[in-house]
Amino acid sequence: MPLRAKTTKTAVRAARTCGGGCARRAACTPAPAAEGVVDTGAPALRWSVGRSRPRHDRIDSTARLAPVREAGQGDAGTGGAAGRPARPTLKQVAVRAGVSTSTASLAFxxxxxxxxxxxxxxxxxxxxxxxxxxxxLARSLRRGRSRVVGVVVGDRLGYAFADPLAVVQLDALAEEVGALGAGLLLIGGVEDDPARLAVVEQAPLDAVVFATCGGDDDPALDLLLRRRVPVVGVEGPYRDGVHLVDLDNRGAARQVAGHLADLGHAAAAVVALPWGPHRRRGWLEGPRRGLRGYNDAWERLAGTEDVLRAAGGPPLRTWEAAANSREEGEVAARALLCDDGGAPLPAGRRPTAVVAQSDLLAVGVVQAARALGLQVPADLSVTGYDGVETPWLGEDRLTTVRQPAAARGREAGRMVATLLAGGVPAPVHLPVELVVGSTSASPPR
Known part of the structure; x- marks a missing residue:
């Protein structure tokens, strides 16, 4: 139904003729400013009368409009449910302050x-x-905005907040989104969890950020695109309609593998991040290895293989971790460095280097290797990926790839701002850097 402006009798009678020769009614007649309101002269909204729009279809920003009733509020003096006192209303506040209801609403x-x-x-x-x-809720319906930005994380929230990289990234994202007057709604869990999908399908969301390498086949993404919710992805999903903050995972993994190859390592092994939404722990082989799972894990493994295969080494043994954690790194190290009975493998049967796809996994590998009596890096070189602080290693510094954690969140937040303003953000490619620490050296002879 067309929006009708409520005007005073004086304004209705004051029909004038504009320079273009048309009759100007209330739509073209300035109304007196509401109490305590500065008249800026800027039009506040468009309106139309009947089925056709008049030539002059704007009303003055200070014209008195019929006040919009707040959801769940009645007129002054109306009671609530039986046995409960009536909730104060905006109209009562306006009366107490001596202003109109519309002015009180503008004040809030x-x-x-x-x-x-x-x-x-x-x-x-x-x-x-x-x-x-x-x-x-009523305010969000009027504005057409919920002031809520969803953030999809690929882990249970407990794992996400145990990851220093994720914490820094989310903090930077929250700062950018907060500047828009909005907040974050964190959405965790496995991809096909019905509760997770219900939130994605029903929650009022202005935009959604996939903060931790969302899968291309995530059903939540299909729901969001169908709802036409703007979507930003950090390292994925790689789908049409997703605005990406990306980095060169494959190229970074090549740098790490090249560093190990230059040191003389050929017998290396990999501890991979979770390969897909249905987490499992074990050797990454067979049909599962052939799947393209989470993009960050796939690209990092591909980059490592690019270099070490060219160096003439044996096939990479790859262990898939069930989560990005130090504990999972320890489990992986025991699988790579011990026999089936749990006894340490002799030097000729174990890898000389372990490439972990995150710093947390790498720390777990180092801790497990030390517990088995191995020296890092004299007996075993270990590399990570992320560039986060690793206080568990004492004075040792992890050889790793440093990525800009805060910039990941900051750029994602800026993309959200551009999308909500009606723009189309350009893709962002962030730099990475190989940092050689004290956990890599030439293999033992």
Whole structure:
């Protein structure tokens, strides 16, 4: 139904003729400014009468409109459910402050046209009456925005917050989104979890960020694209409609493998990040290895294989971790360095280097190797990926790939801002850097 402006009798009678020769009714007649409101002269909204739009279809920003009733609120003096006191209303606040309901509403929304003294009077009246403000749901419906940005993480939230890289990234993302007056809704769990999909399908979301390498086949992504929710991905998903903050995982893995090859390593092994949404722990081989799972794990393994195969080494033994954690790194190290009975393998039967696809996994490998009586790097070189702080290693510094954790979140937040402003953000490619530490050296002879 067309929006109709409520005008005063004086305004209706004051029909004039504009320079173009058409009749200007209330739509072209300035109405007196509401109490305590600065008249900026800027039109506040478009309107139409009947089925056709008049030639002059704007009303003055200070015209008095019929106040919108807040969801769940009645008129002053109406009671709530039986046995409960009535909830204070915006109309009651306006009466107490001596202003119109529309002015009180503008005061709560932070509208710059409301004079500071008037706003203070409205807020003081609200405090006296115990009025907490307009209903957030009703406000979001009027604005067409929920001020909520969803963040999809590929792990249970407990694992996500145990990852220093993820924490720094989410902190930077929250700062950028907070500057927009919005907040974050974290969405975890496995991809086909019905509860997770229900949130994605039903929650009022202005945009969604896949913060930890979302899978290309994630059903949540299909739901979001069908809803036309703007989507930003950090290292994936690689799908049409997803705006990407990316980095060269394959190239970075080649740098690490090249460093090990230059040191003389040929018998290396890999501890891979989870290969896909249904986590498992064990050797990555057979049909599962042929699948393209999470993009970061696949690209890093491909880059490692590119170099070490060319160096003439044996096929890479690859262990898939069930999560990105130090504990999973320890489990992987025992599988790579011990026989089936748990006894350490002799030097000729174990790898001389372990390429871990994250720093947390690498720390677990180092700790397990030391527990088995091996020296790092004299007996075993270990590399990681991320460039996070590793206090568990004492004075040792991990050989790793440093990626800009804060920039991952910051750039994703800026993309969200561009999308919500109606723009199309350009893809972002972040740099990575090989950092040689004290956990890599030439293999034992």
């Amino acid at each position: 929304s932070g509208d710059a046209r409301v004079l500071a003294a008037t706003r203070d009077r409205v807020l003081a009246a609200a405090a006296e009456l115990g009025y907490a403000g307009p209903d957030p």
